[in-house]
Amino acid sequence: MTQPSPTNLSNRLGYELEVNGVRYPITADAGRSLLSVIRNEVGLTGTKEGCDDCECGACMVLVDGRPVNSCSFLAAQCQGRSVTTVEGLAGDDRLHPLQQVLLDAGGVQCGFCTPGMLISTHALLTVNPDPNEEDVRIGLSGNLCRCTGYTNIVAAVLQATGTRESNAGAEPEA
Amino acid sequence: MAFTIATTVDEALERLADGARPVAGGTDLVVGARQGKVPLPHDLVAIDRVDELLTIGQDDHGARIGAGVTHDRLLSNPLIVGDYTALADGAALIGSPATRHVGTIGGNVMNGSPAMDTGAPLVVLGARIELRSATTTRLVDPLELWTGPGTTSARTDELCTACLLPALPARTGSAYVRLEFRRAMEIAVVGAAALVRLDESGSVLDLHIALTAVAPTIMAVEGTEVLMGRTVDDNLTDQVAALASEQASPISDLRAGDRYRRHTVGVMARRAVQAAAQRAQGTMIDVPVNRAIGIGAAR
Ligand SMILES: Cc1cc2nc3c(=O)[nH]c(=O)nc-3n(C[C@H](O)[C@H](O)[C@H](O)COP(=O)(O)OP(=O)(O)OC[C@H]3O[C@@H](n4cnc5c(N)ncnc54)[C@H](O)[C@@H]3O)c2cc1C
Ligand code: FES
Ligand code: FES
Numbered sequence: 037m038t039q040p041s042p043t044n045l046s047n048r049l050g051y052e053l054e055v056n057g058v059r060y061p062i063t064a065d066a067g068r069s070l071l072s073v074i075r076n077e078v079g080l081t082g083t084k085e086g087c088d089d090c091e092c093g094a095c096m097v098l099v100d101g102r103p104v105n106s107c108s109f110l111a112a113q114c115q116g117r118s119v120t121t122v123e124g125l126a127g128d129d130r131l132h133p134l135q136q137v138l139l140d141a142g143g144v145q146c147g148f149c150t151p152g153m154l155i156s157t158h159a160l161l162t163v164n165p166d167p168n169e170e171d172v173r174i175g176l177s178g179n180l181c182r183c184t185g186y187t188n189i190v191a192a193v194l195q196a197t198g199t200r201e202s203n204a205g206a207e208p209e210a
Numbered sequence: 211m212a213f214t215i216a217t218t219v220d221e222a223l224e225r226l227a228d229g230a231r232p233v234a235g236g237t238d239l240v241v242g243a244r245q246g247k248v249p250l251p252h253d254l255v256a257i258d259r260v261d262e263l264l265t266i267g268q269d270d271h272g273a274r275i276g277a278g279v280t281h282d283r284l285l286s287n288p289l290i291v292g293d294y295t296a297l298a299d300g301a302a303l304i305g306s307p308a309t310r311h312v313g314t315i316g317g318n319v320m321n322g323s324p325a326m327d328t329g330a331p332l333v334v335l336g337a338r339i340e341l342r343s344a345t346t347t348r349l350v351d352p353l354e355l356w357t358g359p360g361t362t363s364a365r366t367d368e369l370c371t372a373c374l375l376p377a378l379p380a381r382t383g384s385a386y387v388r389l390e391f392r393r394a395m396e397i398a399v400v401g402a403a404a405l406v407r408l409d410e411s412g413s414v415l416d417l418h419i420a421l422t423a424v425a426p427t428i429m430a431v432e433g434t435e436v437l438m439g440r441t442v443d444d445n446l447t448d449q450v451a452a453l454a455s456e457q458a459s460p461i462s463d464l465r466a467g468d469r470y471r472r473h474t475v476g477v478m479a480r481r482a483v484q485a486a487a488q489r490a491q492g493t494m495i496d497v498p499v500n501r502a503i504g505i506g507a508a509r
Contacts, residue, residue: 049213090241103307103308105308108236113256178306179306
C-alpha cells in the first residue's frame with residue numbers, strides 16, 4: 037500500500053484509486069468524498085448523488101466488495117482498495133442479468149435510485165445467494181426509491197435469484 | 211488538510227499525539243461534516259486498516275473486541291451472538307447494511323451519543339473500554355467515559371483500542387430492544403438493554419438494566435437488588451418498567467415527547483428483561499429481538 041504524504045502547500049493529496057479494476061491517479065483535497073472523486077475526477081457518472089447526506093443510497097458503491105455510501109466516505113480512505121461502481125457490474129455493452137431483470141419487472145421508473153439498488157443487491161447476493169423477501173427488504177433498506185414503491189424492485193431481485201415463494205406483488209412479465 | 215493511514219496502533223497513537231483525529235468508518239465524523247454540524251478536522255488519521263483493532267478474541271477472562279470491529283461482524287460473530295447477545299441485538303439495528311459494514315464499535319462508543327445502540331448493551335454486559343495513548347493504557351467504565359451528549363472523558367491523544375467483556379456465568383442471558391418508528395435508517399426513540407442470570411430453579415441471581423436516549427448519556431437503572439431471588443413474572447417486569455420510567459430524565463424533541471419517552475422506556479425495559487430471561491433459560495430468540503417480537507413498523 038502506498039502511504040499518502042500530506043502536502044502542506046496545497047492541502048491536496050496525490051494517490052491512486054482503483055475503480056472497476058482500473059487505477060486512476062487522483063489529486064484531490066483529503067476531505068473529498070468518494071462520490072465526488074468518482075464522478076468528477078474519474079469521470080464515471082453512473083453513481084448518483086441524491087442527498088449527499090448518507091440517507092438515500094443513490095451513491096452506493098462497493099469498496100472491497102462491501103456496500104458503502106460513497107457521498108459520506110473519504111476517497112483518500114479507499115487507496116489500496118478496490119472500488120466497484122454500477123459501471124463495473126455490466127460487461128461490454130451488455131446488461132448484467134440483474135439489470136435486465138429489474139427492467140423487465142418494472143423495477144425502474146426514473147432510474148435515479150437504480151445504480152444504488154443494483155450495488156446493494158449485488159452486496160446482498162454475494163453473502164446470501166438465496167435470499168427470501170425479508171432478506172431482500174433488509175438488504176435494500178438503505179436505498180430510497182421515490183417512484184416504484186419498492187414492490188417491483190423486490191420482486192425483480194427474488195426473480196433473479198429464482199425464489200418462488202415471492203408474494204412481493206405483480207408477477208413480472210416473462 | 212492532512213491525512214494519513216495508520217497500519218499499527220503505535221503509528222496511530224503518534225499521530226494522535228501530534229493532534230490528528232481518528233477516523234474509522236466515518237459514519238459519524240464524515241456524515242456530521244457533510245451535514246455541516248462540525249467541519250471535518252484538518253488533521254485525520256484513518257485507523258480502519260490497523261489489524262490489531264480488527265480482531266474479536268476470547269480467553270478465560272472473557273472477550274476482547276477490537277475498536278475497529280464493524281457492526282456487521284458483531285451481529286454475525288458466534289461468540290457475540292452466543293454469549294453477548296444484547297450487543298449483537300444492538301449492532302443489528304444500526305442504520306442500513308452499508309452503515310453496519312462501515313461503522314465500528316469504537317466509533318459508536320467514542321462518538322458518545324445518548325442514542326448509541328451498542329452503549330446500553332455494553333453497560334449491562336459489564337464492559338470496560340480500553341484507552342491507549344503513546345504513553346498510557348487504562349480501562350474505563352463506559353458510564354464514566356460518557357460525560358454528556360457527544361462528549362467523553364477520553365483525552366484527545368487517547369485511542370479506544372478495545373471493548374473488554376467479562377466471561378459470563380451459566381444461565382445468563384442478555385437482550386437489547388429499542389423503540390423505532392421504522393425498521394432501518396432509524397435512531398432509537400428510546401431503548402433498553404437487560405442482563406439476567408437465573409439459578410437452576412429460575413430465580414433471579416443477577417439483573418442489570420441500562421437505558422438509551424432518555425438522559426444526556428446512556429444510563430444504568432439503579433435499585434434492581436430488590437428483584438434478586440424472585441422469578442421473572444409479570445410482577446417483576448412491572449417493577450422493572452416502573453424503575454426505568456422513574457429514573458429516566460428524557461427530553462422532548464422531534465422524535466418524541468418526554469412523557470411518551472418516559473412511558474415507553476419502561477415498556478422497552480420490560481421486554482428486554484423478558485427476552486434476556488428467556489435466553490438465560492436457553493430459549494433461542496433470533497437477533498435482533500426487535501424483529502423477533504415485532505417492534506418497528508411492519509413495512
Ligand atoms: C445512516 C446512518 C444511520 C445510523 N444509524 C445508527 C443507529 O441506528 N444506531 C447507532 O448507534 N448509530 C447509528 N449511526 C451512527 C454511526 O453509524 C455509528 O455511531 C458508528 O458506529 C460510528 O462508527 P464509525 O467507525 O463510522 O465512527 P467515525 O465516524 O469514524 O468516528 C466517530 C467519532 O469517534 C472517534 N473515533 C472513532 N474511532 C475511535 C477510536 N478507536 N478511538 C477514539 N476515537 C475514535 C472519531 O474521531 C469521531 O469523533 C448511523 C449513522 C448513519 C450515517
Ligand atoms: S447521496 Fe449518498 S446516501 Fe444519498
Ligand atoms: S425509480 Fe425513481 S427513485 Fe427509484
